[in-house]
Amino acid sequence: MMAERTDAEHGHDEVDAEQVHHDLVAQPHTDExxxxxxxxxxxxxxSTAAAPMGAPGQRIDRRSPFFVGxxxxxxxAVTYLVAQLVVTAQDTxxxxxxxxxxxxxxxxxxxxxxxxxxxxxxxxxxxxxxxVLIGGGFLAAAIPVVVEQATAFAHQAPRYLQTLKDHNSPLGQLNDRFQIQQHLQQLFSGGGQGSGVLDGALSAGKAVxxxxxxxLIVIVLTIYFLSDLPRIRAGLYRLIPHTRRPRTILIGDEIFAKVGGYVLGNALISLIAGTVTFVWLLIFGVPYALLLAILVALLDLIPVLGTAIAGIGVSLVALTVSWPVALGTVAFFIVYRVVEDYLLVPKIIGKAVQVPALVTVVAVLLGGVLLGVIGALVAIPIAAAGLLILREVAYPRLDQA
Structure with missing residues (x-):
């Protein structure tokens, strides 16, 4: 009787084994x-309907000498491989x-x-x-004007170079003091080599x-990330232990909100910067107004330093009109910087990012050194996230230590 039951159980096991063996893996399935x-x-x-892969087994004894070693x-090994991976794939x-x-x-x-x-x-x-509609409409309206102004600049470049030699003109006086023409010649001649212009053109083509x-890579990845962000968010939080997960969700969502508010607010402020610059340049007849306004809008995306760099460039172009217009343009950018810092940023970005001025400057400088323009762009929200973690996690534990 026992033998019969054993045979029956063995037959049941064989049936179950056939059922669990995947139809598309290592067929045929035999008793061997x-x-x-x-x-x-x-x-x-x-395997059950609730847990098709079975329940987790017992945990490994983490105090075992073999396991510790x-x-x-x-x-x-993992730390070394991760470091090598980061160095190798840092651009990606x-x-x-x-x-x-x-x-x-x-x-x-x-x-x-x-x-x-x-x-x-x-x-x-x-x-x-x-x-797409906003960007396409802007490009459709701006590209013809930008091309026209860029072509006009190329035609006027010899005259500007001649003006640099005129010691009585504003540009000539600046050239006498800072040797602008000499620096430009070295830039375009590649240090005096005959192939400098060709090499520069090839390098510029590769860069473009x-x-x-x-x-294109960033656009495609952004679309995928944006479409699947709820699943990405849930997956990241699943990596956190269950006991710490609720508080991590509160802090993590606050960081997400800060980044989102900063990106949208910074884009709107940059649009305002480009618009008011365009109006100013049109009023005072500064050439290449739209081209310069787009440059200001793009550089204004970089906190702290962007507006200053843009103001210097636009003021130099304003010198082609007159000294008063150039000095007025400098004053315009100083006033706009104050208005942006104390009116636009608090009103538009608001409480999304609360970073002290000193931390802002240090973060932008470090971000620019480490990752260039991209590092400067993301420096402030990263600093805001770091300050939030310090305030909510590190400081309470240090106060109780």
Whole structure:
């Protein structure tokens, strides 16, 4: 009787083993697999509708000497491999980080539409279409004017170079003091070599192609990140232990909100900077007004330093009109800097990013040194996130230590 039951149980195990063995993996399934077939029978009993992969087993004894040694060695190896990966793929990682940064920045607009009963896909599509329409309309209106002004600048370049030699003109006086013409000749001649211009043109062509390729990568990644951001967010929070997860969600969502508010607010402020600069240049007849206004808007995206660099460049172009116009342009940018810092930023960005002035300057400088323009762009929200973590996590623990 026992033998019959054993045979019956063995037959049941064989059936279960057949059921658990995947149809598309290592077929045919035979009894010659031995212990593996027995394990598959046990796996069939573990698999349920609620847990198809079975329940987790017992935890490994972390105090075992072997486990401690292996964990230490694995930690060193993983740290080394991660460092090598970061160094090797740093350019690609920067693009991925920038795309995620932009996706988080656009998330407030998407979430606002979702809150108005838009499906997620429709909200993302609406935001992207709005960006395409705004960007396409601006380019359609601006490109002809920019091309015309760039062509005019190319035609007027010899006259400007001649003006540099005129000791009575404003540009000539600046040239006598700072040797502008000499620096320009060295820049375009490649240090005196005959092939300097050709090498410079080739390098410029490669840079343009590389920038276009990087831009396409960032756009595609931003769309994917924005579409799948709820799943990415949930996946990141699942990496946090259960006991710490609720507080991590509160802090993490606050960081996401800060980044989103900063990106949208900074873009709006840059648009205002370009618009008022364009109006100023038109009023006083400064040439290449639209070209310079676009330059100001782009540079204003860089906190602290962007407006100053743009103001210097525009003021130099204003010198081609007259000294008073150039000095007035300098005063205009100083006043605008004050208005932006004390009126526009508090009103538009508001409490989304609260970073002291000293931390802002240090963060922008360090970000620019480490990652260039991209580092300067993301420096302030990263600093804001760091300050939030210090205030909510580090300081309370240090106060109780």
């Amino acid at each position: 697999e031995g212990p593996v077939a027995e394990a598959e029978a046990e796996a069939a009993e573990l 292996m964990l230490g060695a694995a930690g060193v 990682l920067v693009l991925i980080g920038l795309a995620l940064f932009l996706a988080i920045g656009l998330e407030p607009a998407v979430s606002w539409l979702v809150g108005r009963r838009f499906p997620r896909w429709a909200a993302v599509l609406s935001v992207l279409l709005a960006l 192609l590389g920038t276009v390729g990087d831009l």
